[in-house]
Amino acid sequence: LQLTVDEIDALTGPIVGRPKSATFRTADVVGIDTLVKVAKGVADNCPDDEAKEVFTIPAWLNKMVENNWLGDKTGQGFFKKTPPSQTKGGEKEIHVLNLSTLEYEPRKKPKFATLETAKPIEDLKTRIKTLCAGTDKAGEFYRRFHYNLFSYISHRIPEISDELYRVDDGMMAGFGWEIGAFESWDVLGLVKTVEAMKAAGHKVAPWVDEMIAVGATSFYKVENGKRLCYDVSSKTYKTMPGADAFIVMRNF
Numbered sequence: 001l002q003l004t005v006d007e008i009d010a011l012t013g014p015i016v017g018r019p020k021s022a023t024f025r026t027a028d029v030v031g032i033d034t035l036v037k038v039a040k041g042v043a044d045n046c047p048d049d050e051a052k053e054v055f056t057i058p059a060w061l062n063k064m065v066e067n068n069w070l071g072d073k074t075g076q077g078f079f080k081k082t083p084p085s086q087t088k089g090g091e092k093e094i095h096v097l098n099l100s101t102l103e104y105e106p107r108k109k110p111k112f113a114t115l116e117t118a119k120p121i122e123d124l125k126t127r128i129k130t131l132c133a134g135t136d137k138a139g140e141f142y143r144r145f146h147y148n149l150f151s152y153i154s155h156r157i158p159e160i161s162d163e164l165y166r167v168d169d170g171m172m173a174g175f176g177w178e179i180g181a182f183e184s185w186d187v188l189g190l191v192k193t194v195e196a197m198k199a200a201g202h203k204v205a206p207w208v209d210e211m212i213a214v215g216a217t218s219f220y221k222v223e224n225g226k227r228l229c230y231d232v233s234s235k236t237y238k239t240m241p242g243a244d245a246f247i248v249m250r251n252f
Contacts, residue, residue, distance in 0.1 A: 001141055005078050005096050010110040011141055016131060017124045017178035024078040028071035032064050032078075050203075051152055060099050069097075080104050112138035124178055125187045132188055146184065147202045150193065153181045154205040157232055164219055165229045165240060182219040190218050207232050 003011075005024045013022035027035050036057055043055040064070075064077065071077030082093045082104070095104040114134030121127040132142045157164055168180020185193060191212055194204055211230060219230050221237060228237040 001137055001144070003137070003141065004108075004110070005099065006107055007110040007112075010115065011112075011138055012145075015115060015118060016128060016142070019176040028077040028079055030071070031073055032061070032070045036061060036065055050155055051148075060102060063102060064097075076104070112136055114138035114142075128179070128184060128187050143196075143200075146188065146193075147197045147200055149181055150185050151197065151202045151204055154208050157205065157207065162233060163229065164232070186218045186220055190216075210235065 009022035009024050011022075012018055013020055019026065021029060039055045039057060042049070043052055046052060049055075068074050069076050075081070078097050080095050080097070082095050094107060096107045097103075098105055112134070113136050114131055115138055117134070118127045118130045121130060131139065132146060133139060134142065153164075153167055156167060161167055161170075164182050165180075168182050171177050172180050179187070190208075194208060194212065197204060211232070214235050216230055216235075216237070221228050223237075227240045229240050230236075231238045
């Protein structure tokens, strides 16, 4: 899609229920060298991962490490604070890295019709639907982003967890997401999204097809005021842990 650093961060921040630091700004805070080591660690230790090519480090990222552009700890990474003496207005500015030229340049505010349409929508789930329905480059990004995400998490069950709600809990707690990945899948519609994913060349784990075959059309649902989650092993819905200990008003 040929998106810039600023465009990606505009698309992957609060608008879609993610932290304000979004993608590249988060990388600068964590450290580019740390990012590379983690990616290499996954690639080396998960040789059978169906998406292992995603963890291949691109040349421009290796070049950043070689240049010691490691983010906040070295003063520059994907973003760089430019001193007043180097700016036209004589004020400190933050410049952004052009990944094609590996040169820093003034930031440009991204403009996407889909973002402008979605911004006034307060409800996150409704906003996600609107973002993924966009007809511009942003809408295409959101569809590709979610299809890749959904494909990947489906293959992590039961590899990393038998219960899919634990994947959502981990991603929300660990990355500051407002909504889990499986819950986002529900928002976009399980069955129709699987159809769209397959049409676009994305694979889902066999248990998802089996789930749909037995008539289950969502990962989560509410019955009698209790939230239930689909259980892959029994092919039934089970009450979420702790559901008997509280009364959640939105479930009624």
